Amino acid sequence: NSFDMAQTSIHFQAVKGGSEEHNKRTKKLDYVHHELSSQNDYWQSDSQEARLAFVTQNAKAKTGRKMQAKATPIREAVVVIEDTTTMDDLKKLAKRFNDRFGIDVFQIAIHKDEGYKKSKDGIKLNLHAHLVADWTDHESGKSLKLNRNDMAEMQTICAEVLGMERGKSSEKQHLSAIQYKIAAEEQRAEAIKSKTRGLGIIQKNLSNDISDLLVEVKTKSKECDRLALSAKNMGRILEYNTEEAKKKALINERLSEEGKSLREEKERLRNDILGLTTQKEEIGSEAESLADVVQAARSDLFHLNAQKIAVSGEILNLNQERDKAQREAEEAKAQKRTAEAEAAKGLAVGAAKKLGNVLGFGSEAKQLKELPQKLEEARTEGEKAAVTKILDVARLNFGDKEVTPEMIGKAWRSKWDEAKNARAETERQVKNATAHASGLEKILDAFLAIPIIRACVHAIVSFVRQGRRSFSTEDTAILKTALGGDPDNAAALRKIAYYHGGAYAQPHLSSYWDRAEMCMQKIARGENQEQDQNISQGRRWHL
Structure with a gap:
């Protein structure tokens, strides 16, 4: 078996x-x-x-x-x-x-x-x-x-x-569980057939039982045929079910692949969403950092502008001192020339006066004899008058000392050297201040490269140039962002714009600059200002 x-x-x-x-x-x-x-x-x-x-x-x-x-x-x-x-x-x-x-x-x-x-x-x-x-x-x-x-x-x-x-x-193919059952049924049918063949032999030997055995054989034979037919039908059903199972397996496999692809696509989309969310957070963080940087830059710009204004004041004072020293030096030179001319004039007048005095009394012979001596005395007296005049013009004071030309020369040289040294020191300070101001100008120019600062300067200068009473809606929005809600920042923006105002940074336009600052303070406080919509932005003056 x-x-x-x-x-x-x-x-x-x-x-x-x-x-x-x-x-x-x-x-x-x-x-x-x-x-x-x-x-x-x-x-x-x-x-x-x-x-x-x-x-x-x-x-x-x-x-x-x-x-x-x-x-x-x-x-x-x-x-x-x-x-x-x-x-x-x-x-x-x-x-x-x-x-x-x-x-x-x-x-x-x-x-x-x-x-x-x-x-x-x-x-x-x-x-x-x-x-x-x-x-x-x-x-x-x-x-x-x-x-x-x-x-x-x-x-x-x-x-x-x-x-x-x-x-x-x-x-032969190996048997599955269902095939095993079919084979078992076929085996039983074969056993029944074998038994039927045995009954035929017994029929020959046992004639008395042949009728009963034939009935049993026929019955068993029909059962065998039925089982055989059932086995064949089951084989066909199994074959059909196997084909259907293969088709279903292919469909399931295709659906599984499609499901897997959809799951992979879903996972990819989920990862993309996570990546975009992360990028959004990073951009938000960078925006906050940039906002802090812009705010810090504004603060630094305002401080630098204040320093620049202070330096500009120092430069102005130094220029004034330099001009004063130059004027004093020119005046000293003029006074020296005047003193020299007056001295020469005094010498001549004194000599003539003495000569008249000499000629005004005594005999002619005595007068002629004493003339050289009188001329010398007149010359000496004239020199003293000239020296006195020079000292007075030069503002030199020697007290009761006997004044000599050497003393006058030394004192004059000392005064001249002091004036020269003062002028040189003034020029050095002016040069240093100019260099410092140039460095500040470069820093301010760098800040003016920031679009919002440059736009604010354009808006303020255009306001002054056009004699406006209020800023336009567009300029108001820009200034509001730059001012950051602090009215004190209006003065700093005014100074920056004034420094870059060119021909419009003039004292006689101060009322327009004051009006611009007042409007900016209102913008910072969120107050309404009179809008001037009649002036086109296209006519704005560019730096």
């Missing part, structure tokens, strides 16, 4: 839908003897769904393309066992397969509750186990390739590990 299995065998094929339900006995089966189900055993290290997802993803990662629809990465084998076969024996068999062929068995089910009832001997059990394996190479992502020799070696390993006799090779 081919089903009285003293031998073992194993055969792998693509796993079918409902495999886990069948192996775990979660699905109701009519050919199972439930009173024996307690002898079953089950083990798994992974679910079929999780393993299929892994090998599919791994294949794409390793090969760069999706796994083919006809691929069978998960396969299942039925192993014929004995009543004494344990789960440990089957785990050892799985390890041998993994070591030899790279097959990873991740589910094992022992079934000792399947079989059919024999007419006299009771139940004929179909003792077997299911091995569900991962049929892929994880390094390459491709399916394992086993030939006929490998499959034959697999039969030998199975017999060695389980301690059973190796089955004979056969070209």
Whole structure:
């Protein structure tokens, strides 16, 4: 009897839908003897769904393309066992397969509750186990390739590990659970036919019972034919169901691929959303940082402008002192020339006066005789008058000392050197102040490169140039942002605009500058100002 299995065998094929339900006995089966189900055993290290997802993803990662629809990465084998076969024996068999062929068995089910009832001997059990394996190479992502020799070696390993006799090779297909039931029914039909042939022989020897036996033979023959027909019909149904199952498997596989693609697309979109959310937060943080930088720049600009105004005042004072020193030097030169002219004039007048005095009394001879002496005295007196005049003009004071030309020269040189040194110091200070102001101008020019500051300067200068009474709506919005709600900032913006006002930074236009500052203070406080909408922005003066 081919089903009285003293031998073992194993055969792998693509796993079918409902495999886990069948192996775990979660699905109701009519050919199972439930009173024996307690002898079953089950083990798994992974679910079929999780393993299929892994090998599919791994294949794409390793090969760069999706796994083919006809691929069978998960396969299942039925192993014929004995009543004494344990789960440990089957785990050892799985390890041998993994070591030899790279097959990873991740589910094992022992079934000792399947079989059919024999007419006299009771139940004929179909003792077997299911091995569900991962049929892929994880390094390459491709399916394992086993030939006929490998499959034959697999039969030998199975017999060695389980301690059973190796089955004979056969070209027949291995039987599934339903096929096993059909085969059992066919076997019963064959047994009935054999019995019918035996009854014919008995009929020859037992003529007295021939009628009863013929009736029984006919009855059994009809039953046999009915069972044979039923078996054929069941075979056709099974074949049809197999084709339908294949179609459903293909549909399920296609739907699974589409579902996986949709899940991947969903995950990608979720990641994109997370990335965009992160970018939004980063942009918000950068905007806050830039706002702080702009505010700090405004504050620095206002301070720098105040420093520039102070330096400009210092430069103005130094220029005034320089001009004063130059005027004093020119006046000193003019006074010196005047003093020299007055001295010469005094000398001549004094000499003439003395000459008149000499000529005005005494005899002519005496007068002529004393003339040289009188001329010398007049010259000396004239020199003293000239010296006195020079000293008075030069503002030199020697007290009651006897004044000599040497003393006058030294004092004059000292005064001249002091004036010269004062002028040189003034020019040095002016040069340093000019250099400092130039550095501040560069810094202010850099701040004017900021669009909002440049726009504010344009708006204020245009306000003064056009003699406006209020800022336009557009300029008001720009100034409101720059002022930041602080009216004190209006004065700083006015100073910056005044410095860059060119021909319009004139004292006689101060009333317009005052009006511009007042309007900016109102803007900062949020108060209304008289809007002048009649002046086009297109006529704005550009720096």
